Amino acid sequence: MNEKRAIPVEDKFMNRKISDILYGYLQSISYLDKSGKTRFVYKDHYSPSIIQEYFGIDENGRYKFQRLAITRAMRVLIEFGYVREITVEGLKGNYVKAYELPFNVDSIFQIIPLETLKYLLDASNSNVIKIYVYLLNKYNCFGDKFEFTNKHLLNKCFGVKSNTNSLTNKSLANRLDFLKKLGLIDWCEYVKVYNGKKIKTKRLKFVNKYISK
Numbered sequence: 001m002n003e004k005r006a007i008p009v010e011d012k013f014m015n016r017k018i019s020d021i022l023y024g025y026l027q028s029i030s031y032l033d034k035s036g037k038t039r040f041v042y043k044d045h046y047s048p049s050i051i052q053e054y055f056g057i058d059e060n061g062r063y064k065f066q067r068l069a070i071t072r073a074m075r076v077l078i079e080f081g082y083v084r085e086i087t088v089e090g091l092k093g094n095y096v097k098a099y100e101l102p103f104n105v106d107s108i109f110q111i112i113p114l115e116t117l118k119y120l121l122d123a124s125n126s127n128v129i130k131i132y133v134y135l136l137n138k139y140n141c142f143g144d145k146f147e148f149t150n151k152h153l154l155n156k157c158f159g160v161k162s163n164t165n166s167l168t169n170k171s172l173a174n175r176l177d178f179l180k181k182l183g184l185i186d187w188c189e190y191v192k193v194y195n196g197k198k199i200k201t202k203r204l205k206f207v208n209k210y211i212s213k
Contacts, residue, residue, distance in 0.1 A: 003114045005030075005039075007129060009137045010108045012080060016159025019073035020129040021065075023082055023101075024121050025051065028114060030101055033088065040088055043097040046074075055124050064124050110136045112209055119182060119211055128175045130157040132207075135185055139207035146204045183212025 005027040007013075013020075026046065030039035048067040055064045077083040083099050090096040103109075110133045120129050134157055138146040150172055154160040160168055179185045186205040191198050 004111050005114055005117050006103055006109045006111050007117075007133045008082070008107060008109050009133050013082070014130055014134070014156055014159065015080070017076050018080060018082070019076070019126065021055075021121065021124065021126055022051070022070065022073045023077055024117055024129045025054065026077075026083065026099065026101060028117055028121060038103055039101045040086065041099045041101070042088075042090075043085075043099060046099060055121075108137065109133075110140070112136070116184070116209060116211060123175075123178055125171075125175055125178065127157050127171075128178060131172075131175055132179055132184060135179075135204060136207045136209070139204050142204075144204055144206065147201050148204075149199060149201055184208050 005024075007020075007024065007027065012018075013023075026041050027039065029045060030041050032039055048070040051065060051070050052063040052067065058064050074083065078085070081102060084102055086098055086100045087095045088098045112133065117129070120132060131153060134153075135146075135148075138148075150169060151162075153176075154162075154168060154172055158168065158172070176185070176187075180187075185207050187202040188205055189200065189202050192201045193199070
């Protein structure tokens with residue numbers, strides 16, 4: 001479990017306000033508590049500036065994530081109960097401030113390798129972790145029988161009800177292609193007729209837990 005991380009798949013986590021990148025980052029640097037059941041992050045291991053340095057700058061020389069956006073994203077994670085401020089016993093026996101990442105075994109989640117999580121973080125693309133764990137969960141439930149459309153994924157993982165926005169559709173396509181190139185997912189495509197309308201449909205072929213090197 002030490003080299004794996006639990007990522008929620010429940011509807012609450014899929015809320016468009018939730019930053020899967022920030023949550024994934026916190027999971028990646030977290031430690032197990034003495035009970036071996038709950039993960040936490042030392043408070044001095046997190047700050048907006050640390051996040052900015054980790055993800056670096058874009059092609060325009062600007063940080064990929066702005067401090068205000070990071071602060072807001074952390075506040076939302078706390079508000080939704082995915083992060084909780086606590087104190088833990090430090091290495092010297094003193095008590096220090098930390099962020100707990102509560103884990104409910106009764107919730108819907110997927111366990112993924114830390115190595116895979118770090119590759120997804122390197123992409124610096126919001127919602128790519130959500131897409132991956134959502135499809136992993138569906139594959140574990142339905143195997144290669146699971147069908148989906150772009151509209152379905154946009155609704156479930158982006159919180160978007162319509163698929164008429166070309167930019168949003170392109171963002172989804174880029175993220176799916178990224179996961180495919182890593183060898184994490186693959187699908188086949190065909191057209192189905194529903195109520196007289198032709199609908200472009202995808203069906204999962206596989207979802208892997210480890211990238212293809």
